[in-house]
Amino acid sequence: MPQVWRVTPAWRRVDQAGWPATRHPSAVAPTISDIAALLEPQIPALRRYAFALARDHAAADDLVQDCLERAVNRWYLRGPDAQLRAWLFTILHNLFISAQRTRRRRALHDALDQVPNAAASTAPTQECSLASRDMLERFGALSVDHQEVLLLVGVEGMAYASVARVLGIPVGTVMSRLSRAREQFRRLLEGERPVLRRVK
Amino acid sequence: MIASIPIGDDDLHAYVDRRLLPGRMAEVEAYLGSHPDQAERLGSYAGQGAILAAALRTKLEEPIPCRLRVAVILARQRQRRAGQAARAAAVLLVAFTSGAAGWLGHAWTGDRSGFQAAAQSAFAAYQTFSVEVRHPVEVRAEDGAHLQQWLSNRLQRPLTPPNLASLGYQLIGGRVLPAASGPAVATPAAQLMYDTGNGGRLTVYAQPLGVDAEEFHYVKQGDVRTVVWAERRMVIAVTGRVPQATLVEAARLVSNGLERRQAIP
Numbered sequence: 433m434p435q436v437w438r439v440t441p442a443w444r445r446v447d448q449a450g451w452p453a454t455r456h457p458s459a460v461a462p463t464i465s466d467i468a469a470l471l472e473p474q475i476p477a478l479r480r481y482a483f484a485l486a487r488d489h490a491a492a493d494d495l496v497q498d499c500l501e502r503a504v505n506r507w508y509l510r511g512p513d514a515q516l517r518a519w520l521f522t523i524l525h526n527l528f529i530s531a532q533r534t535r536r537r538r539a540l541h542d543a544l545d546q547v548p549n550a551a552a553s554t555a556p557t558q559e560c561s562l563a564s565r566d567m568l569e570r571f572g573a574l575s576v577d578h579q580e581v582l583l584l585v586g587v588e589g590m591a592y593a594s595v596a597r598v599l600g601i602p603v604g605t606v607m608s609r610l611s612r613a614r615e616q617f618r619r620l621l622e623g624e625r626p627v628l629r630r631v632k
Numbered sequence: 633m634i635a636s637i638p639i640g641d642d643d644l645h646a647y648v649d650r651r652l653l654p655g656r657m658a659e660v661e662a663y664l665g666s667h668p669d670q671a672e673r674l675g676s677y678a679g680q681g682a683i684l685a686a687a688l689r690t691k692l693e694e695p696i697p698c699r700l701r702v703a704v705i706l707a708r709q710r711q712r713r714a715g716q717a718a719r720a721a722a723v724l725l726v727a728f729t730s731g732a733a734g735w736l737g738h739a740w741t742g743d744r745s746g747f748q749a750a751a752q753s754a755f756a757a758y759q760t761f762s763v764e765v766r767h768p769v770e771v772r773a774e775d776g777a778h779l780q781q782w783l784s785n786r787l788q789r790p791l792t793p794p795n796l797a798s799l800g801y802q803l804i805g806g807r808v809l810p811a812a813s814g815p816a817v818a819t820p821a822a823q824l825m826y827d828t829g830n831g832g833r834l835t836v837y838a839q840p841l842g843v844d845a846e847e848f849h850y851v852k853q854g855d856v857r858t859v860v861w862a863e864r865r866m867v868i869a870v871t872g873r874v875p876q877a878t879l880v881e882a883a884r885l886v887s888n889g890l891e892r893r894q895a896i897p
Binding site: 571587617 | 646649677680681684685686687689693694696697701703709765774802804829
């Protein structure tokens with residue numbers, strides 16, 4: 433009988449440092465640079481995606497900032513590194529959709545931000561060629577569902593399964609949505625090709 | 633001759649995105665060779681991604697603003713949380729000094745014994761699960777609708793996770809727990825876990841109860857504080873290793889959250 437109590441079940445074993453596996457210091461506190469090393473390489477693509485949807489520099493960066501804040505708050509929920517990008521785009525997608533639902537929420541941006549927003553963030557617009565802006569405006573004529581699937585598949589080069597995860601829909605729905613979106617966009621592009629020529 | 637699987641629209645799109653297996657790729661190529669109209673359509677699809685990417689190239693290559701740096705985001709969150717704690721303390725001070733009866737007026741009075749068991753369970757559950765790094769919850773907050781429905785079904789009460797974001801706490805998720813022994817033990821209890829993102833955890837414990845008794849009870853065990861009260865046929869306990877002002881503010885938000893849930897059926 434006493435021997436039974438001496439057995440240490442596998443789940444109670446500790447690592448060399450004497451910590452139970454789940455309490456290891458490295459698991460408790462990732463450093464800022466650990467997080468930055470994984471998160472910051474994703475920022476340009478997140479900004480591109482947000483800008484394509486919002487078509488406003490400041491609003492897009494607000495979205496990305498909210499996304500990153502949420503990501504660092506829930507860092508331990510991110511899952512394997514291979515899925516980090518899809519996880520971030522999922523957060524961004526959810527934020528964009530809920531911001532669309534409650535449009536006025538964007539105004540509540542924190543005043544602590546030191547970066548002058550309007551002047552600094554609209555400056556790069558001038559580098560955006562007329563053709564690019566015209567193209568994005570035309571792209572904006574598509575429904576948000578169609579815009580998202582075209583961006584994730586066509587621009588981000590994401591796998592269909594990842595797109596399904598980001599948008600919270602089955603893969604079959606991704607395929608049919610992609611099919612409709614591409615056809616719609618083709619018509620938009622072809623229907624207005626003369627305008628494109630004139631701009632150039 | 634082996635009958636081949638017919639070419640589908642999905643094959644054509646997967647061909648555009650180069651996501652077909654080599655064998656299927658050859659079959660689609662053969663099909664497109666004999667259907668130039670489809671080939672032309674696919675050609676325009678294939679160009680769409682490149683057109684969009686070109687229009688967005690400036691954005692991709694633009695230097696990122698410093699407000700998006702991870703270090704800056706973490707620093708701002710710390711700053712904001714400090715500000716919120718100060719504001720919550722100020723609100724509490726006003727509530728006390730102005731002698732406002734309000735919801736605090738009926739706190740700390742009445743019979744405490746009935747809430748001891750619930751407070752103890754909430755404390756035990758907090759101690760057990762708030763230290764978990766990998767598995768703090770059973771169902772994550774990402775499955776929001778599922779979490780809410782599951783807990784509401786198990787508790788047989790509508791239970792919407794309250795929003796504590798204004799205190800800097802984000803919902804991580806929740807779990808079902810055995811109810812503390814007491815007058816109503818037929819249904820289990822629930823624990824919702826919130827996190828600051830840097831290890832600070834707060835839990836909201838809810839256990840069904842037959843009666844309503846809206847006194848607030850306050851328990852301190854070591855450096856862990858719990859506020860318990862009964863509302864909407866549930867005993868609610870908010871537990872955390874936090875200052876009293878934060879805990880009281882969290883209790884207020886939870887109570888208001890339950891209130892709102894009732895207003896919108």
